[in-house]
Amino acid sequence: METLQKQEENSYNNELSYQDENWKVATAHKRRKIILNTSAITIPDTEMHQWLQVIPLRNSFSSLIKDGDTSSQEEMTTHIVKPPPIYIHAQITDTLIELLNNTVGRENYSIKELKLEQVKVQTNSPKIFRKVVQVLNIPYIIHTSSRQKRTTK
Secondary structure, three states: OHHHHHHHHHHHHHHHHHHHHHOOOOOOOOOOOOOOOOOOOOOOHHHHHHHOOOOOOOOOOOOOOOHHHHHHOOOOOOOOOOOOOEEEEOOOOHHHHHHHHHHOOHHHEEEEEOOOOEEEEEEOOHHHHHHHHHHHOOOOOEEEOOOOOOOOO
16 A cells, blocks of 8 residues: 555656646746837827817816907897797688788798698797787687787676
8 A cells, every 4th residue: 555655656746847847937028118219209299280189178267258358259139939829720721821921921930730620820920920810810710829818898
């Protein structure tokens, strides 16, 4: 038994020595030095500006513009609110279109046909809206979301 153990130890030692011979020791590599004055790193300013554009910066914490500098800003325009649409029950829209063209003009409104023989008329200004409502009150049944005056008797 002892001979078997000795043989196993010898074979184990032989394997270790064989493995030690096959192993290579890693050598430390020197780090590359960065040389700043090489032609690859230094780019002329014109070429750099060609590829890298200047980023516009702004300071959100800077002081506000004074009242005297308002002439450079855009002048504020008054926004005209569109009036509500007019919904009309009409089977034939040709006569309605002719009537609207004669009263307010073709460019002052837009028409869209809806389901169930309804037409939606959208006017561009409140003045034109009033004209259309006055003209359409007599022959057509209309529905608008504007308030109507109630008279009490």
